[in-house]
Amino acid sequence: MDPVFLSRLQFATATMFHFLFVPLTLGITIIIAYMETRYAKTGEKVYLRMTKFWGKLFLINFALGVVTGITLEFQFGTNWSRYSQYVGDVFGSLLAIEASVTFFLESTFIGIWVFGWKKLSAKAHARVMWVIAAAGNLSGIWILTANGFMQHPVGYAIRNGRAELTDFFAVIFNYHSILEIFHMLPSGLLLAAFFIMGISAYHLLKKQHVELFTKSFRIGLTVGLVCSIFVAIVGDFHGVNVAKNQPAKLAAMESHWETQARAPLVLFAIPDEKQEKNRIEIGSIPGMLSFLGFHDFNAKVTGLKDIPKDERPPVLPVFIGFRTMVGIGTLLIMLTLYGWFRRDKLMESPTYLKLMLFSIPLPYIAIEMGWMVTEVGRQPWIVYGILKTAHAASPIAGIQVLFSLTGFITVYGLLGAIGFYLITKYAKQGPAATTE
Amino acid sequence: MLLQSIWFFLWGLLWAVFFMTDGFDFGVGTLYPFLGKSDRDKRVMINSIGPLWDGNEVWLLTAGGVTFAAFPKVYATMFSSLYTPLMLILFSLIFRGVAFEFRGKIENAAWKKLWDTFIFLGSFLPALLFGVAFANIFQGIPFDGDGLYHGNTLKLLNPYGLLGGILFVLLFLQHGANWLNIKTTGELRQKSIAVSRKIWLVLVPVAVIFLIASYFATDLYANYFKTPVLFLIILVTVIALFATRFFIAKQSFFKAWFASALTIAGAIFFGIAGLFPRLFPSSMDKEASLTAFNASSSPLTLKIMLGVVLVVIPIVIIYQAWAYNFFKDPVTQEDLDMDEAY
Numbered sequence: 001m002d003p004v005f006l007s008r009l010q011f012a013t014a015t016m017f018h019f020l021f022v023p024l025t026l027g028i029t030i031i032i033a034y035m036e037t038r039y040a041k042t043g044e045k046v047y048l049r050m051t052k053f054w055g056k057l058f059l060i061n062f063a064l065g066v067v068t069g070i071t072l073e074f075q076f077g078t079n080w081s082r083y084s085q086y087v088g089d090v091f092g093s094l095l096a097i098e099a100s101v102t103f104f105l106e107s108t109f110i111g112i113w114v115f116g117w118k119k120l121s122a123k124a125h126a127r128v129m130w131v132i133a134a135a136g137n138l139s140g141i142w143i144l145t146a147n148g149f150m151q152h153p154v155g156y157a158i159r160n161g162r163a164e165l166t167d168f169f170a171v172i173f174n175y176h177s178i179l180e181i182f183h184m185l186p187s188g189l190l191l192a193a194f195f196i197m198g199i200s201a202y203h204l205l206k207k208q209h210v211e212l213f214t215k216s217f218r219i220g221l222t223v224g225l226v227c228s229i230f231v232a233i234v235g236d237f238h239g240v241n242v243a244k245n246q247p248a249k250l251a252a253m254e255s256h257w258e259t260q261a262r263a264p265l266v267l268f269a270i271p272d273e274k275q276e277k278n279r280i281e282i283g284s285i286p287g288m289l290s291f292l293g294f295h296d297f298n299a300k301v302t303g304l305k306d307i308p309k310d311e312r313p314p315v316l317p318v319f320i321g322f323r324t325m326v327g328i329g330t331l332l333i334m335l336t337l338y339g340w341f342r343r344d345k346l347m348e349s350p351t352y353l354k355l356m357l358f359s360i361p362l363p364y365i366a367i368e369m370g371w372m373v374t375e376v377g378r379q380p381w382i383v384y385g386i387l388k389t390a391h392a393a394s395p396i397a398g399i400q401v402l403f404s405l406t407g408f409i410t411v412y413g414l415l416g417a418i419g420f421y422l423i424t425k426y427a428k429q430g431p432a433a434t435t436e
Numbered sequence: 437m438l439l440q441s442i443w444f445f446l447w448g449l450l451w452a453v454f455f456m457t458d459g460f461d462f463g464v465g466t467l468y469p470f471l472g473k474s475d476r477d478k479r480v481m482i483n484s485i486g487p488l489w490d491g492n493e494v495w496l497l498t499a500g501g502v503t504f505a506a507f508p509k510v511y512a513t514m515f516s517s518l519y520t521p522l523m524l525i526l527f528s529l530i531f532r533g534v535a536f537e538f539r540g541k542i543e544n545a546a547w548k549k550l551w552d553t554f555i556f557l558g559s560f561l562p563a564l565l566f567g568v569a570f571a572n573i574f575q576g577i578p579f580d581g582d583g584l585y586h587g588n589t590l591k592l593l594n595p596y597g598l599l600g601g602i603l604f605v606l607l608f609l610q611h612g613a614n615w616l617n618i619k620t621t622g623e624l625r626q627k628s629i630a631v632s633r634k635i636w637l638v639l640v641p642v643a644v645i646f647l648i649a650s651y652f653a654t655d656l657y658a659n660y661f662k663t664p665v666l667f668l669i670i671l672v673t674v675i676a677l678f679a680t681r682f683f684i685a686k687q688s689f690f691k692a693w694f695a696s697a698l699t700i701a702g703a704i705f706f707g708i709a710g711l712f713p714r715l716f717p718s719s720m721d722k723e724a725s726l727t728a729f730n731a732s733s734s735p736l737t738l739k740i741m742l743g744v745v746l747v748v749i750p751i752v753i754i755y756q757a758w759a760y761n762f763f764k765d766p767v768t769q770e771d772l773d774m775d776e777a778y
Contacts, residue, residue, distance in 0.1 A: 052775065059776070063537035066490065067530040073500055077515025078522055081583065088508020089733045093741050096501035099494060100745065104752045107494045108759050111487035114776045119762065162508075164734040394516035395584050404523045411527060415534055422541050432775065 001398030027192025148177025463612015465559020532558025571600020656710025673702025
């Protein structure tokens with residue numbers, strides 16, 4: 001029982017599960033804050049009922065996001081103690097700032113929002129939700145900055161047998177992190193938009209609470225359209241940056257073996273890591289990979305063969321993950337674009353509504369796949385170029401990790417099932433008939 | 437040296453604040469099955485901490501995060517050595533958090549009973565295990581110069597460790613009962629007041645035994661004999677403990693709650709002052725002990741983080757105090773009728 005492998009599995013389980021809840025929280029808080037502000041400004045009861053309905057779903061989701069987040073901060077110490085010692089000087093401070101500056105704000109104000117309906121004016125109550133939305137997204141910024149350091153370490157020097165901070169501003173203005181931030185936070189909004197549109201579609205198909213859900217759907221549609229396009233554009237910048245900073249990741253994303261100029265983009269392939277080639281390749285577009293990676297059809301793209309074997313990430317999950325993410329991303333643009341032209345005829349578009357209902361899982365899958373590309377694609381490094389994952393784990397017994405891993409899978413599986421059951425239950429139940 | 441010493445003090449302070457705040461949540465959750473006989477009483481108890489527990493729990497994340505940032509080697513060695521107890525604590529906290537949220541979401545007796553159990557376990561176990569963990573740290577943990585742990589989880593349950601666990605549970609029970617004295621009304625309040633008096637009668641002898649046992653089981657007092665002014669910490673703690681009882685008798689429940697908070701802070705600082713400059717002493721090899729001086733981050737990181745903490749933590753305290761003040765009144769029927777209430 002290899003503690004490194006088990007710890008990786010455990011961290012993957014914990015983060016991927018945590019991330020089933022985080023993006024919705026990031027996105028929907030902004031949308032709910034907008035809805036509640038509309039209520040505070042216009043006094044229209046429909047916006048209050050909207051706020052309460054989406055708020056309830058958000059709170060179930062939020063609880064799961066919070067509790068699953070606690071374990072993550074501590075897993076760096078429990079399972080990755082060599083890592084923590086090596087980069088704690090830089091990485092630890094980012095986590096500490098996240099907790100003290102932003103997570104405090106979010107957690108304290110959520111209590112005020114939930115229990116403060118009667119104690120605060122409508123305007124003040126709406127403002128509390130803006131604080132929550134801002135704090136949640138700012139938390140995300142710090143965490144993504146920390147992740148950006150693992151992807152593309154900057155602002156440090158190796159001293160005293162560890163990476164020590166030399167330039168704090170270089171760390172927080174790391175271009176790699178900034179791209180992650182502008183890719184990830186709008187993805188949260190995009191996921192929330194599809195969540196809202198999908199559930200609204202369910203009720204519109206049943207022709208119930210038509211006004212409330214038409215309004216909700218249209219808010220989701222606007223947000224979804226803008227964000228799906230924005231996410232894709234930033235994604236392109238991200239790709240160029242990866243091509244420059246992490247050539248091995250790019251090569252794995254594309255299952256690209258031979259270094260060549262005018263590198264083609266392969267739409268589908270089955271990579272064979274032993275033979276160092278693709279078993280099957282379908283739909284090759286000449287020069288396209290060079291263009292996507294470097295915005296130049298003739299650029300030279302490093303192939304996996306020119307990367308030492310012990311520095312190559314696993315190709316298959318990165319390759320498939322990337323294709324799934326991009327495929328879904330494209331689909332989301334088409335769905336919202338089409339919806340934009342149907343926005344005044346939603347009730348006459350049952351097929352589209354049904355499609356949107358069944359599209360709820362799509363952004364979830366895309367986001368999880370995106371993270372798989374980011375994190376698996378970084379392997380075998382835990383901090384790119386300076387520390388390998390194999391050297392980062394704690395000196396603990398495999399059996400301990402096996403126990404906790406089993407615990408994580410059982411407990412998270414159970415809580416996830418209950419959480420999604422409750423969200424579905426309250427989503428179907430619809431808004432309370434009258435509030436106040 | 438000064439910078440590292442300041443950080444050592446801040447490190448202790450953050451843990452103390454965590455136990456002062458989430459401590460009464462643990463206490464309320466532990467009292468929950470004993471005081472909450474009817475569904476209404478149970479809901480009053482949960483809703484008494486409902487708006488605040490989440491913000492309180494963040495002090496744990498901040499204490500953990502600051503350990504990571506300021507003393508990465510301590511963060512790494514402490515949490516990997518205490519792997520199993522920490523995992524148990526974290527899982528307990530997970531269950532406590534979702535239990536509050538899930539319990540009222542389905543109207544079914546068995547469902548509610550299930551989450552009732554988790555509210556109790558998710559409050560009692562962390563209280564106990566944190567106590568066990570800190571008492572073991574006071575004694576020293578068997579790890580070598582490479583940070584390799586040579587003990588096992590069961591050895592943590594030694595008499596002094598268990599005594600620490602019981603002390604923590606009692607401190608939090610007292611603090612939680614004091615909170616319920618503020619936040620409840622009627623019969624539940626009468627029961628809570630009676631319980632807060634009884635707990636005190638147990639807490640006092642346990643605290644005395646712990647102070648004596650610490651002399652034999654740990655070397656915490658070495659610092660005290662070297663710098664006798666430190667005995668003031670113990671004095672203040674004892675005064676706070678007696679003030680708790682005094683204010684309960686006077687029905688000044690806010691003051692009693694502040695007094696029990698101070699008792700908790702005193703108990704933590706009793707240990708912290710004895711440990712200085714060690715954050716994580718080794719019982720195998722004195723040289724391997726992790727101290728504020730050999731396990732800290734670089735001066736630059738310590739300075740930046742000091743700036744952050746000195747600006748942000750006071751702000752956090754201000755808005756949390758505002759939130760506490762906002763929810764200081766007893767839980768009413770109107771509160772329970774709210775759609776969002778737990």
